[in-house]
Amino acid sequence: MTRRRRIIARPASPSTKGGDDLRTQLLRQIRDLRAQIDPRLIDAARAALEGLDEAGFAPAATVAAPQGYVALDRRAIQRTVELFLADRDDDGRFASELSRRLTQDATVH
DSSP states (O other): OOOOOOOOOOOOOTTSHHHHHHHHHHHHHHHHHHHHSOHHHHHHHHHHHTTOOTTSOOOGGGSOOOTTOOOOOHHHHHHHHHHHHHTOOSTTHHHHHHHHHHHHHHHHO
């Protein structure tokens, strides 16, 4: 009995020429994108993110409110409502009804 050898095609590994070309292209693209970013923009983004928690909200202690009032951060509230509405699976019916009622309440007051 003779044994037959099976030939198995193996995918190209990153160490092969094709993988190196792809890696080189990606690194070049990353370098080019980094060169296009204004360093002042990165500094401004870092400054804007300082003091925010992991969810991107300012801690409540940093927002001042008069005695007897609760400090409300409009952006934080908006983001919370957006996350709540995005999690619903009713094809936007709840969001539409909420918007309608809020608009109606705003015109009454």
